Amino acid sequence: MSEIINSPLLWKGAVVTLQLTLYSAVLALILAFFFGLLGSSRHGWARAIGRFYVEFFRGLPALVLMFWFFYSLPLVGIRFETMVAGVLALGLNYGAYGAEVVRGSINAVPTAQYEATVALNMLPRQRMWRVLLPQAVPLMLPPFGNLLIELLKATAIVSLITISDLMFRAQQLRASTGKGTEVFLVVLVMYFVMAQILQLLIRYLERRSERILGRRPRRRAATAIAGTTGTGSLSGVGGEGS
Amino acid sequence: MTWDWSYAGDLVGPLLGGLRLTIAATALGYVLALALGLVWAILRRSPNVVLNQAVRWVIEFIRSTPLLVQLVFLFYALxxxxxxxxxxxxxxxxxxxxxxxxISEVYRAGIENVPRGQWEACTALNLPRSRVWFAVVLPQAIRKVIPTLGNYLIALFKDSPLLLVITVPEVMRVAYTEGGKSGFLEPFTVTAALFVIVSVLSSILIRRLEGRYAII
Amino acid sequence: MPSSDTMSEVPTPEDPQGAPMDKTAADGALPHGSTPGIRFEKVVKRFGDNIVLRELNFTVAPGERVTLIGPSGSGKTTILRLLMTLEKLDDGVIWIGDRPLWHMPRGDGLAPANEKHLHEMRKQVGMVFQQFNLFPNMNVLRNLIEGPVRVLGLSKDEAVERARELLDMVGLVDKIDAHPTQLSGGQQQRVAIARALAMQPKVLLLDEVTSALDPELVVGVQDLLRDIARASDLTLLCVTHEMHFAKDISDRVLMFDKGQIVEEGPPEQIFGEPTEQRTRDFLQAILAT
Structure with a gap:
């Protein structure tokens, strides 16, 4: 057992896993806001674009997308570095879930708030950026937190295109030690610890943002089923909206 | 290299064969998840603190670690x-x-949504424990979470390609094997198309369900 | 058919009640200046198959204070929401002053308004909501200066100074840094009134402003609104179930039922000797509660 835990391979792998999580999360966040805002636009064409992005990339498993980037596209002359293929696939996939969170949260801001912005004669842009979005962001945090954990887990697939993340290193270590059960048990615990640390970070952010709205922190039970791997169940932020 | 329609056409047969296995694994896995999820949900309501907390951490552990690693672990551990x-x-x-x-979290939310008065009515009627759960609480709880449960079916389906790492010849592994013979462009593109089609169709179905059953 | 007549034809109220009222109490914070009248011309509003307003005609003179009463679903609130552009018009024309709210002149006729026109027209109108609708992500001061700075283009110092005056008027200067959730319902509604006035509207819409308040807080808010009505020359449209308040605040009362005006007149007449059976039934039902 000690030869597994002391192996530098796993620690190096864990660092790569965290890097991948970070890069993909940043890409996903940008895509989520871009397409989520399109999805809650007043213009039908903008909503259609948002809808298409979400339906397409939510329907496509990140693994399939990543293999397609890595194995298929080079055949038509488009070549990615492995890291880029991995981050792109994960970012596009989780960006689609995130876009639904953004759209759902904006829709979950009470209509009365929108009406107040009209009564104050704000421009559409001001309504969104000064009133609706600031109130929607705290609603987004719990589901975003769940998505981040899901993303951390999902990064394990990059080992299949030879990126040396934690899972990849585990396979190497298994090959050299022949102890499959033990190696992967240790690796599971490592993922678990990383997820718990992220969880603490997210809780802290949630508590801060709830204070912005002057609300009491919500219990996790209400948000746990936000269904981050599900195709956009947004029960945690008040339903799908329309 | 360019897109070869006849090659793509030849692939549809084997890929659909792989998809059949994908769907079988999805269906069986989902049934197991529904049953085991119920066990977790009921155990989580146990008044025994040790049992309660133990189950809580088991769920938390499984939930926050990658399915891919779990599959490989099971492959060596079983x-x-x-x-x-x-x-x-x-x-x-x-x-x-x-x-x-x-799914246990979904049940849990559903159960918590059953009004307190329903439990009290059961006590007042002196119903046995099993009737309380299976005749009163669960029917009300599950009805409301059916759309959410449906979403997890789709999610599970989309995770099923991971089975390729433990050599299950599901659709993705078929595509990989075929691609190894004569190029990866067509196999993965057709597979991707299959996934998008199935996912979009099923999410339309879920939206219908949401119309029929109240969302929690 | 929309007419291109202008508000010059707007008649003065039948019984002006010695308006304009005593302005000695006028507060510097309150808006003054030329006040437009309002005219509804064959206005139709439907929600699906449900016709809420059917070819409604009525006029409000500049500076007049009108209370709309009637059973729920009679279309009173819809009138306010149409004036605030929260609902779209289905047919007819609404005039504010000599300009149509929902239309722009095109050739000889009128074309549907675009967002720019609506923005222009909304400058004259303010609204106070039943549920206050303060922005929970901003403190009291920011609620009050957000519109003036971002929409009216006031400098921040100016806006803050006006906000202070308004808060002084509604008696809440000490709450300037408070968060809406830290205020009572009555206090929130006072802030909401100040926020509406900060936009310097010429027409103020009051939509059941006291019905969400605890009973003991109602009178304070009503007194405040009565003082504001007396001290300014705002054109006021008010939907309320509080008959005392309606008597206090209005020059004229319109009784609505099923999207049409059943009876109208000065409050003494409507509440004292209503001529229509439906008005009598309604008033009786209100008193019974």
């Missing part, structure tokens, strides 16, 4: 128990156990 599972059944167990943790 045989050490002395029971031989085929790769397919190892995959079904992996999918089922992983998703049971999500």
């Amino acid at each position: 045989p050490t128990t002395g029971i031989q599972f085929s790769a397919f059944w190892t995959g079904v167990i992996g999918l089922g156990v992983h998703y049971s943790t999500y």
